[in-house]
Amino acid sequence: xxxxxxxxxxxxxxxxxxxxxxxxxxxxxxxxxxxxxxxxxxxxxxxxxxxxxxxxxxxxxxxxxxxxxxxxxxxxxxxxxxxxxxxxxxxxxxxxxxxxxxxxxxxxxxxxxxxxxxxxxxxxxxxxxxxxxxxxxxxxxxxxxxxxxxxxxxxxxxxxxxxxxxxxxxxxxxxxxxxxxxxxxxxxxxxxxxxxxxxxxxxxxxxxxxxxxxxxxxxxxxxxxxxxxxxxxxxxxxxxxxxxxxxxxxxxx
Numbered sequence: 295x296x297x298x299x300x301x302x303x304x305x306x307x308x309x310x311x312x313x314x315x316x317x318x319x320x321x322x323x324x325x326x327x328x329x330x331x332x333x334x335x336x337x338x339x340x341x342x343x344x345x346x347x348x349x350x351x352x353x354x355x356x357x358x359x360x361x362x363x364x365x366x367x368x369x370x371x372x373x374x375x376x377x378x379x380x381x382x383x384x385x386x387x388x389x390x391x392x393x394x395x396x397x398x399x400x401x402x403x404x405x406x407x408x409x410x411x412x413x414x415x416x417x418x419x420x421x422x423x424x425x426x427x428x429x430x431x432x433x434x435x436x437x438x439x440x441x442x443x444x445x446x447x448x449x450x451x452x453x454x455x456x457x458x459x460x461x462x463x464x465x466x467x468x469x470x471x472x473x474x475x476x477x478x479x480x481x482x483x484x485x486x487x488x489x490x491x492x493x494x495x496x497x498x499x500x501x502x503x504x505x506x507x508x509x510x511x512x513x514x515x516x517x518x519x520x521x522x523x524x525x526x527x528x529x530x531x532x533x534x535x536x537x538x539x540x541x542x543x544x545x546x547x
Contacts, residue, residue: 295323296322296526297322297324297379297525300319300323300324300325300378300525301325301326301327301370301374301375301378301379302316302325302326302380302381303326303327303370303377303380303415303419304316304319304326304327304328304329304381304383305329305330305355305381305382305415306329306330306357306385306434307328307329307336307339307383308332308335308336308338309330309332309335309484310482310485310514311383311434311479311482311484311518311521312328312383313339313514314514314517315381315383315517315521315522316328316339316340316343316350317339317342318515318522319379319521319522319525320343320346321348324378324379324525325350325351325373326343326348326349326350326351327350327366327369328343328350328351328352328353329352329353329354329355329384330354330355331357333353333354336354351373353366353369355384357406357407357414358410358411360414363414363418366415367380367418367422371422376422376426377419377422377429378428378429378430379431379432379525380415380416380419380429380431380432381432381433381434381525382411382412382415382432382434382456383432384407385408385436385453386403386404386407387446387490388445388447388448388490389446389490389491389492389493389494390446390490390494390497390498390501391446391447391494391497392446392447392494392496392497393447395496395497396446396447396448400448401448404449405448405451405452408449408452408453409453409455412433412456413459416431416474419431420472423467423470423472424470426471427470427471427472428471428472429471429472429473430472430524431473431475432474432476432477432521432524432525433474433475433476433477434456434476435453435456435457435460435476435477436449436453436478437478437479437543438450438453439453439455439456439476439478439536440454440457440478440536440538440544441504441544441547443501443503443504443547444480444501444504445501446494446497446501453478456476457476457478460475460476460534461535461536462534463534464533464535465533468533473530473533475529475533475534475536475537476535476537477517477520477521477537477539478537478538478539478540479512479539479540480508480538480539481505481508481512481540482511482512482513482514482517483512483513507543507546507547508541508543509541509542509543512541516539520537520539
């Protein structure tokens with residue numbers, strides 16, 4: 295029970311990596327707020343957790359909306375008295391568009407969900423963590439946040455920003471008992487592809503160059519195990535960094 299007595303929020307918790315993280319955290323003793331814009335999916339995950347004798351609550355959250363993020367954190371504190379772990383996992387893909395084909399509206403939407411939400415949730419959680427001088431923030435970045443060949447320009451830029459934000463936050467609050475790290479998954483079997491519309495033929499063909507050397511796709515449960523390590527005291531000396539989980543994909547270049 296590596297997270298016994300802890301309270302955690304997991305955004306994007308209705309499916310994929312978020313669902314696996316929420317379920318694993320609950321099994322390890324945490325009370326989990328399962329946050330997602332898909333409330334029915336989040337509620338199904340929370341209900342399954344509760345039926346197993348663990349503790350979870352579903353919250354409908356559009357992470358692109360400031361009020362929803364603030365309500366999410368307030369709900370965790372109201373329900374469980376505090377917050378110990380914040381997992382900023384919600385995200386969407388672009389359509390593999392290169393710079394010349396980016397539309398402003400799509401750029402702004404992807405950044406709102408992938409990047410601005412990470413900042414806003416972190417900002418809201420920090421006073422809670424600072425008061426007790428302890429807290430963990432885990433951001434889902436991407437191998438697309440480490441290089442330029444795994445997605446379109448917008449998604450890549452949004453995840454590069456998450457990496458930079460993670461490093462700065464980890465450093466800034468390192469003496470306050472707060473740790474902030476990111477996970478950079480490679481290709482993982484989730485439903486994030488459902489957020490991809492009107493795939494850009496040129497961008498997809500260029501990304502295929504990198505994808506062709508991917509050793510294998512990962513399982514959501516494999517990413518959850520990394521998130522458990524980062525949330526637990528076992529990673530007490532790990533801060534302000536990115537753990538790449540990609541079966542060796544990016545080791546090739």
